[in-house]
Amino acid sequence: MSVTLKSSKEDLAKLQEDAVKEFASANDAKSVNDLRVKYLGDKSVIVNMRRNMKEIPNEDKPEFGKLINEVLAVINDAHQKSQNEVESRELAFKLSKEKIDPSLPGIEHELGHIHPLTQVTNEIVSIFERMGFALVDGPEIESSYYNFTALNTPEDHPARDEQDTFYTKLGDDVLLRSHTSSMQIRAMEKLKPPFRIIGHGRVYRNEEVNARKMPFFHQLEVMMIDENINFGHMKWVLQEFLTAFFGKNIKTRFRPDFFPFTEPSAELDAECVFCSGKGCGTCGHRGWLELFGCGMVDPNVLEMAGIDSTRYSGFAAGMGLDRFTMLKYKINDIRYMFNGDRRFIEQF
Numbered sequence: 001m002s003v004t005l006k007s008s009k010e011d012l013a014k015l016q017e018d019a020v021k022e023f024a025s026a027n028d029a030k031s032v033n034d035l036r037v038k039y040l041g042d043k044s045v046i047v048n049m050r051r052n053m054k055e056i057p058n059e060d061k062p063e064f065g066k067l068i069n070e071v072l073a074v075i076n077d078a079h080q081k082s083q084n085e086v087e088s089r090e091l092a093f094k095l096s097k098e099k100i101d102p103s104l105p106g107i108e109h110e111l112g113h114i115h116p117l118t119q120v121t122n123e124i125v126s127i128f129e130r131m132g133f134a135l136v137d138g139p140e141i142e143s144s145y146y147n148f149t150a151l152n153t154p155e156d157h158p159a160r161d162e163q164d165t166f167y168t169k170l171g172d173d174v175l176l177r178s179h180t181s182s183m184q185i186r187a188m189e190k191l192k193p194p195f196r197i198i199g200h201g202r203v204y205r206n207e208e209v210n211a212r213k214m215p216f217f218h219q220l221e222v223m224m225i226d227e228n229i230n231f232g233h234m235k236w237v238l239q240e241f242l243t244a245f246f247g248k249n250i251k252t253r254f255r256p257d258f259f260p261f262t263e264p265s266a267e268l269d270a271e272c273v274f275c276s277g278k279g280c281g282t283c284g285h286r287g288w289l290e291l292f293g294c295g296m297v298d299p300n301v302l303e304m305a306g307i308d309s310t311r312y313s314g315f316a317a318g319m320g321l322d323r324f325t326m327l328k329y330k331i332n333d334i335r336y337m338f339n340g341d342r343r344f345i346e347q348f
């Protein structure tokens with residue numbers, strides 16, 4: 001059978017009309033797909049006609065090709081339109097089956113919150129970092145060597161009783177650290193002077209729980225080792241820190257004290273930031289707040305960590321982060337900070 005332009009024109013017009021009509025009446029995805037195969041698939045009439053184009057006289061070929069493309073475009077449009085309609089109809093049907101009660105309250109996603117102790121710790125760390133101190137870390141479960149022996153506290157030393165801590169079932173040698181000074185020993189063994197370090201973390205003491213004490217607390221310690229370091233350097237660093245933290249110049253004083261790992265040792269008091277030294281509930285009506293235990297690192301401690309004590313000296317100071325947090329936010333009971341009550345935590 002010969003194919004002519006004239007016969008093809010008639011065939012294509014009929015094909016287009018049928019296709020558009022059938023696509024318009026398709027009402028599910030399967031029918032649309034069947035029609036796509038029928039009118040646009042590899043074995044469809046129009047694709048076959050295009051394949052047989054060589055039978056068309058040469059002079060008619062351009063018009064024939066144009067016509068085929070026009071009809072294909074119309075059928076493609078009809079297919080696309082039909083497919084869109086079927087899809088949106090199916091989606092609407094699916095949604096109508098789902099039971100949504102728009103009057104129900106939504107699910108509230110609550111954002112987390114940084115604990116006040118962590119906020120204060122971060123602030124303190126950044127103040128010391130600005131003064132050139134580097135942050136070091138260490139384990140909470142410590143050996144008695146790092147917790148006591150290397151800190152000039154031999155086994156028969158009375159300070160081991162004062163710092164009655166929690167021992168593990170592994171024996172007297174493995175305990176929960178009673179201060180962060182053990183981190184400093186670990187750092188001193190690795191670092192070569194001069195250095196300035198801070199370390200902080202949770203420490204443990206065998207204490208009764210009350211408004212001021214828990215069996216654990218959080219400490220931050222500062223250490224600076226270099227040639228010719230003296231008490232004056234320590235005073236300056238701590239004074240600078242307090243000014244930065246409390247946002248004002250405050251009066252400080254040193255009182256002699258004893259720690260096995262520093263000599264001389266002192267407590268640093270600051271004039272009460274709440275009553276300016278007049279006396280109030282926070283400072284126990286003394287007008288002063290005890291803020292740091294500090295002193296010059298004992299030469300024995302330096303030597304045990306492998307640092308030449310005839311050449312280097314340094315200071316160390318420790319502070320209670322819980323205490324600073326309570327002072328900053330005027331929290332009068334330490335237990336509030338750790339009982340996990342969000343009504344408390346969310347205030348900060």
Ligand SMILES: [Zn+2]
Nearest residue numbers: 272275280283
């Ligand atoms: Zn006061």
